[in-house]
Amino acid sequence: MTVHPILAALRRHKAGVSLIVLQIALTLAIVCNAVFIIGQRIERLNRPTGIDESNLIKISQAWVGAPSGDDAASIEKLDALQRTDLDTLRSLPDVKEVAASESLPLSGIIWSSDISLSPEDKGLTAQSAYYYGDEHLRSTLGLHLIAGRDFNAGDILHHTIRSTDVSPVIIVAKPVADKLFPQGDALGKTVYLDGKKPSTIVGIVEQLQTPTTASWGNPFAYNSVLLPVRLDGTSASYAIRTRPGREQAVMHEARKALLAVNPMRIMPDAWGIQSFSDIRAKAYRADRGMAILMGTVCLILLGVTAAGIVGLTSFWVGQRHRQIGVRRALGARRIDILHYFQIENLMIAGIGVVLGVLLAVGLNLWLMAHYEMARIPLFYMTAAVLAMLALGQAAVFVPARRASNVPPVVATRAA
């Protein structure tokens, strides 16, 4: 079959052809970028936190009428309250381990500062998030210690968040160790917290995401440091590791037990006692919503474009009814007619996707300039092009088959 008659026919439908080309190009450009955004969101959702997320609970609560922590005596009083809570939780059935834990990955509460190699702010620094907690913190979170030792009870300090006390020992996550000591000899070295307080690295954990998922946290997303400090304040948070499958039971029991020890506390349903799966769902709900929305719009868009191709091709088939009959009478087989419309569609879609790829790249560049977007990988482009061509072929099949069913006898009738 020669392409010539197809081209000749297309030239007679310039407006219609350009419209379908434009529609295919726009659809490709939009769908390609949207799918890329969806892909990025899914990648974000699946980032590991570095902790063992199942059977983990976080409790956040505040004591009503607790001392403000302005002097040593009231700090001791706050610490006593916290230790009572920890003991209470530890004594519950189904609880494996409990730790004082100010923050967790994805929870959004973050204290961050620079860690440097010298006190004069010279040399290497690494912006890092601080995880305050006691000697149970690492094991409760299920962090994998790859070098050195865990905190022991003797390491643990307790003070308020504004204290200038220094913790002499810290555990760092591997990215922090690698950044400050590229030779891999971080263990046992001294670093300076906030650029001025000396501290020794006694342990290295493999991976621990910082508590924030906001974009300003991206440059140091895995730079985490564990500080052996039970933070004292009018509020306190705890991490609980439960026996497998007992999360719900422990959440229920913990509320009852804590209120029995001291009813004067605030522990609302919204953020008081949460399982880690709830924290994860909340942290990423916007990303998930965005991915679902974009996916839905893309599907509808593809549907509209396919319907447009069906509609337009149907009209062309109707219009050329008699010509098809003539071709059949002159010896063309059904398959020839079918191929005619399929090749015609392939040509139109071909021009459409070439234009669409250009548009998609342009749109991607614009998005990169105005939003946090990366360059679309070639893989996405290729997949989108093939998908559009396949969509065109699928859409054209029904009208093309109808065309191939036009009997030769039509040629003998008046139009």
Add this chain to the structure above:
Amino acid sequence: MFAYYLDLALRSLMRNKALTILMVLAIALGIGASMTTLTVLHVLSGDPLPGKSAQLYYPQVDPQDIKGMQPNKEPPDQVTLIDGLNLLHAGRADHQALMSGGSVPLQPEQSSLDPFYVEARYTTADFFAMFDAPFLYGRGWTEADGEAKAREVVIAKSLNDKLFAGANSVGRTLRMAGTSFRVVGVLDSWQPNPHFYDLNTGSYAYGEQVFLPLQTMLELRLDRNGSTDCWGNGGGGVGSILPSDSCVWLQFWAQLDSPAKAAAYKEFLVHYSQDQKTLGRFQRAPNVRLRNVMQWLDYQMVVPDDVRLQNGLAFGFLLVCLVNTVGLMLAKFMRRSAELGVRRALGASRRALFAQLLIESGVVGLVGGIGGLLLAMFGLWLVRQRPSDYAALAHLDMSMLFTTFVLAVCATLLAGLLPAWRACQIAPALQLKSN
């Protein structure tokens, strides 16, 4: 004539039901999606205090040490306590207020209610007048009361309803963070969106339930929320709860009634910075900004990127739907060449044919617009079910309703223009002959 064309249009549309449904559906989906996202964008980028926002300014000064200084870098987003108090006491603006946010535990007198946290704004006396906060009962505290660290509180209507069943509670006592406060005023419903005066607490649908004098908060060391940025030896602080003087953690707002006053105030900020540098407190050259509310919201990029992206996506979708409609209408009109040829031969002018075809596309647009409106309402309902902080604000207002219809009808008329024009170019003789 119009009625006749309408009749012709309806007949023609009914003849090709599947195609008509396809066109109407495409238009409706495109309009529905774009109106949903446009409404959300419209709500989120709205003016929190219409008529007043142009006179409200957010002064920024740069008290940071020399470390990390870069030319043309923006000063911090908030002020230190000492700068805030200096600017407040200078009193160079028509109104000014220094503030920060927090939450305080409240113990209701009624034993039936458990203690709970309320969102608090710690601020100074001018806050209410400057931001046009409407009082239901009583009034705000005076400047003298504030300086005297009075235990006075202004509460929001919702809290008044909850604790005092909506009665006039002025003079009643509220026990918060272990201290008794006297209610001096009750605000009527008031919730500027975005929450422009402090964006650290969440930008939308956030409202404080109690307003306390800042000086009282400083004395009682009440807990605060929001962001604190420190430099140098910023760690420690006043007592152990409040950040030090090398931390920014407060917002300062000034009302300047004329552009001349704003220019003078900016001048004042430069002088202030110079004075502080002479005193040795500031280390950097004067680096000041003075933005009004809308400029501040713009600079803070308060509208989420996701919402903008969704809006762009929806309009791209609408564009494809329109191109689709143009293509289908073109095919449809061209196929009726014979009918149009007969009408031309019987004396109908090109203009008449053109009008007839445009009415046909207008009908599609109108029906598509109604469908789009229903879809937009459904879309906004879906948005409201989502857990984001702005979800509850997503409602269609009259101006958006109007925009929807105009957009739908204009878009389809535009889409009908090319096909109608092409169809009118038919030579009647040729069409009649081929029959």
